[in-house]
Amino acid sequence: SSELTQDPAVSVALGQTVRITCQGDSLGRFPATWYQQKPGQAPVLVIYGKNNRPSGIPDRFSGSSSGNTASLTITGTQAEDEADYYCNSRDTTAHYVFGTGTKVTVL
Amino acid sequence: QVQLQESGPGLVKPSETLSLTCTVSGGSMTSYYWSWIRQPPGKGLEWIGYIFFSGSTNYNPSLESRVTISVDTSKNQFSLTMTSVTAADTAVFYCARMHTNGWFDHWGQGSLITVSS
Numbered sequence: 001s002s003e004l005t006q007d008p009a010v011s012v013a014l015g016q017t018v019r020i021t022c023q024g025d026s027l028g029r030f031p032a033t034w035y036q037q038k039p040g041q042a043p044v045l046v047i048y049g050k051n052n053r054p055s056g057i058p059d060r061f062s063g064s065s066s067g068n069t070a071s072l073t074i075t076g077t078q079a080e081d082e083a084d085y086y087c088n089s090r091d092t093t094a095h096y097v098f099g100t101g102t103k104v105t106v107l
Numbered sequence: 108q109v110q111l112q113e114s115g116p117g118l119v120k121p122s123e124t125l126s127l128t129c130t131v132s133g134g135s136m137t138s139y140y141w142s143w144i145r146q147p148p149g150k151g152l153e154w155i156g157y158i159f160f161s162g163s164t165n166y167n168p169s170l171e172s173r174v175t176i177s178v179d180t181s182k183n184q185f186s187l188t189m190t191s192v193t194a195a196d197t198a199v200f201y202c203a204r205m206h207t208n209g210w211f212d213h214w215g216q217g218s219l220i221t222v223s224s
Contacts, residue, residue, distance in 0.1 A: 033209070037152075045211060048210040089209075097154060100151055101151045
C-alpha cells in the first residue's frame with residue numbers, strides 16, 4: 001500500500017497560522033482526511049473530502065491539496081489545538097494508510 | 108449519536124489468538140463500513156481492515172494472513188481476530204465507523220491489548 005509522509009513536529013505561536021503537510025503518491029488521485037489526537041484520547045476527524053469539517057470542528061481548520069501533497073491549516077491557533085495530527089488516504093485497492101503523524105506544539 | 112465500544116481481554120500470551128468485539132449503539136450498522144485501527148504505545152496509527160455491513164472485507168496486506176473481521180448486525184457488533192500474536196502486536200486497538208467515501212467519523216475509546224507471557 002502507499003506511504004504517507006508527514007513532518008514529525010511543528011511549533012506555532014498562539015494565535016498564528018500553522019500548515020501541516022502530508023505527501024504520498026495516492027494523494028494525486030484520492031483525497032486526504034485529517035485526524036486530531038490528544039494524549040490518551042481516540043482520534044477525532046477534523047477534515048474530510050476536499051475541505052469539509054464535521055459538526056463541532058472550528059472553522060479555523062481547513063484542508064487543501066496540490067498534486068501529491070495534502071495540507072491541513074490551522075488559522076489563529078489556540079492552545080487546545082496542541083495535539084498529534086494524522087492524514088489518511090487510500091490506494092487503488094481500497095487499502096487505507098495513515099500518515100506518520102505530526103506533533104503540533106503551541107508556544 | 109453513534110457510539111462505539113471495544114471489549115477485549117487486556118492481556119494475551121505470545122503465539123495465542125487475540126479477539127476483540129466492538130458494540131455499536133445509537134445507530135444502524137447498515138450502509139457503513141466498520142473498521143479496526145491500532146496504535147502501538149508512543150507510535151502512529153495503523154489501519155487493520157474493514158468490513159461492510161453485508162460482510163465483504165478488506166485487510167491491510169501486512170496483516171492479512173493473521174486477521175479476520177466479522178460482523179453480526181443482529182447484535183450491532185463486529186469483531187477482530189488476530190492469530191499468532193507477538194509483543195509487536197501490543198497496542199491500543201480502536202474500532203471505528205467508516206463512511207462509504209472513506210473517512211472514519213466515529214471512533215471507540217480504544218482498548219489496550221498487551222501481549223506478554
